[in-house]
Amino acid sequence: MNKEIRIFSPATVANVACGFDVLGFCLDTIGDEMVIRQTEQKGIKITVIEGYDLPFEVEQNVAGVSALAMYNSLQPDCGFEIEIYKNIKPGSGIGSSSASAAGSVFGMNELLGKPLNKTQLTHFAMKGEALASKCEHADNLAPAIFGGFTLVKSASPLQILQLPTPSDLFVTLIHPQIEIKTSESRAILPKEILLQNAIIQWANVGSLVHALHTSNYDLIKDALCDVVIEPYRKQLIPHFDDVKNAAMKAGALGCAISGSGPSIFMLSKGEDIAKSVQKAIKTVYAKTNIAFETYVSKINTEGIKTIL
Amino acid sequence: MNKEIRIFSPATVANVACGFDVLGFCLDTIGDEMVIRQTEQKGIKITVIEGYDLPFEVEQNVAGVSALAMYNSLQPDCGFEIEIYKNIKPGSGIGSSSASAAGSVFGMNELLGKPLNKTQLTHFAMKGEALASKCEHADNLAPAIFGGFTLVKSASPLQILQLPTPSDLFVTLIHPQIEIKTSESRAILPKEILLQNAIIQWANVGSLVHALHTSNYDLIKDALCDVVIEPYRKQLIPHFDDVKNAAMKAGALGCAISGSGPSIFMLSKGEDIAKSVQKAIKTVYAKTNIAFETYVSKINTEGIKTIL
Structure with missing residues (x-):
């Protein structure tokens, strides 16, 4: 009989205000499911895709490309079938392609008896991520695979560092159903930035890492500030300032763009505040004619995992 | 009888490779001594200056200006005399003016029964620092007053954060006896920097803070890297690259400019390596016709203190 496992591959938030291109964290309540099946027939096959319309051709599919990279490197004496049950909408800014890319390699690694460590898995998953975002980066993959803050x-x-997660930290998320092209969100950024702004940014990154280590929520609040990227990218997200103002007024520790948007995330101390924040930002978007979804989630310290 | 205390006011290293304008640490074996005396006669007086030729006029002296700022704010029912025994050469890049500025306010605060906390002391010391460096900054004052890494x-x-200090961390320092004007070392810096370099820098700042929290010496080594400032400022320091190469070859974790130079610091794991590094960099400068001093020191986690 063919061995198979079902996995939960979580959504993730990259950048985390001050930490453009380096920081990320993992969500708990939003993610894809995937089934990975070990087969006698060699090769990689994608057999099911549900939820969103994505290519079945292995070389055209993010999960397929990462699986193939790992498969070609390990050359196991078997093959794999991949079933993808997608919940994370592609282009939402919460790591949809990373969840797919991480899922296939994680599942294969489990079935093969874990020959690879998490950094090695991330390495292969980056090959899949590159298909979606045109460059190899790990800002969403690292939190998906390692869990918590990375x-x-x-x-x-x-080189990926796993940072501690204060236990009372909750995420509120809003996904306005608009499309932002990755190319556009990259093109809007300047090649050069003011040294004085860079200094503020690295003071905040250092402070945020210190705050996570010391569970200092006041300092998390002070450090969750992006003076470099947000002024450009927020122009692509309707009502960003209104959402941020409402979230902060409702008690959020911070509010910033998730990845390259359009999703916006807030961090709060405690689930109650995270839910008040959700209510407040819903009110903002309810007045517009833009469809949207909101979520509340704990920080997921486990990352991608096998489920029953 | 007039109450008096004698204090040790340590030298400090600012910037710490990746942490331009925000990080610093405190040295143990190099510092000034000062005597602060409470007097019935009101006002601030500088009565002794030894070691280097500095102005006795309170408004012209770094220690005097910081003392006066604190004195005018607290308006105590007494006065203070300040004696300065300077060991840290002004302009050496290891916080000479900060040691003076911190010393007077620390001593006065002790004599008055500690009405001020460390951040408040830093606030007043910054007024003195501004006399020397033309701007109010705390990169050297924070480690002098708080101790350890800041x-x-x-x-x-x-807002000053005190970071943990791994117990086995030692500093080697070389002070080439050349003059670099603060104005020149500021003027040589660009107003704008590449975003991609800023990202590398804040990844390193975050990594260094994480490494200090986890006593991860390998990560300290990886993070002690400055891609933004060093390429400009090292031009002002003869044989910088040779010193760095020799230090790294001798086992240093990292090597970078101390403050705005001309001093260069290295961090090492353990005193033995720090001494091997000292030997290696001495060899480099011995071949030149530039006078120099070298030091080895533990990281001073206590900061400025009362001595007998």
């Missing part, structure tokens, strides 16, 4: 110290050589 | 999250409002 810092990608460098992409080449790949 | 991160100045922001100068206004003043």
Whole structure:
């Protein structure tokens, strides 16, 4: 009989205000499911895709490309079938492609008896991520695979740090159903930034890492500030300032763009505040004619996992 | 009888490779001594200056200006005399003016029964520092007053974080006896920097803070890297690259400019390596016709203190 496992591959938030291109964290209540099946027939096959319309051709599919990279490297004496049950909408800014790319390699690794560590899995998953975002990066993959808060110290050589997660930290998320092209959100950024703004940003990154280590929620609040990227990218997200103002007024520790948007995330101390924040930002978007979804989630310290 | 105390006011290293304008740490074996005396006669007086030729006029002296700022704010029913025994050469890049500025306010605070906390002391010391460096900053004052590693999250409002110090961390320092004008070392810096370099820098700042929290010496080594400031400022320091190469070859975790130079610091794991590093960099400068001093020191986790 063919061995198979079902996995939960979580959504993630990259950048985390001050930590553009390096910080990320993992969500708990939003994610894809995937089934990975070990087969006698060699090769990689995608057999089911539900939820969103994505290509079945392995070389055209993010989960397929990462699976193939790992498969070609390990050359196991078997093959794999991949079933993808997608809940995370592609282009939402909460790591949809990363969840797919991480899911296939995680599942294969489990079935093969865990020959690879988490950094090695991330390495192969980056090959899939590159298909979606045109460059190999790990800002969403690292939190998906490691769980909790992560810092990608460098992409080449790949070096990922797992940061501590204060236990009372909750996420509120709003996904306005608009499309922002990754190319556009990249093109809007300047090549050069003011040194004085860079200093503010790295003071905040250092402070945020210290705050996570010391469970200092006041300092998390002070550090969740992006003076470099947000002024540009928020122009692509309707009502960003209104959402942020409402969230902060409702008690959020911070509010910033998730990845390259359009989703916006808030961090709060405690689930009650996170839910008040959700209510407040719903009110903002309810007045517009833009469809939207909101979520509340704990920080997921486990990351991608096998489920029953 | 007039109450008096004698204090040790330590030298400090600001910037710490990746942490330009925000990180600093405190040295143990190098510092000034000062005597602060409470007098019945009101006002601030500088009565002794030894070691280097500095002005006795309170408004012209760094220690005097900080003392006066605190004195005018607290308006105590007494006065203070300040004796300065300077060991840290002004302009050496290891916080000479900060040691003076911190010393007077620390001593007065002790004599008055500690009405002020460390952040408040730093606030007044910054007034003195501004006389020397033309701007109010706390990169050297914070480690002098708090001890260990510090991160100045922001100068206004003043927010200082005390970071943990791994117990086996030692400093080697070389002070080439050349003059670099602060104005020149500021002028050489660009107003704008590449976003991609800023990202590397804040990944390193975050990694260094994480490494200090986890006593991860390998990560300290990886994070002690400055891609933003060093390429400019090292031009002002003869044989910088040779010193760095020799230090790294001798086993240092990292090597970078101390403050705005000309001093260069190295961090090492253990005193033995720090001494091997000292030997290696001495060899480099011995071949030149530039006078120099070298030091080895533990990281001073206590900061400025009363001595017998």
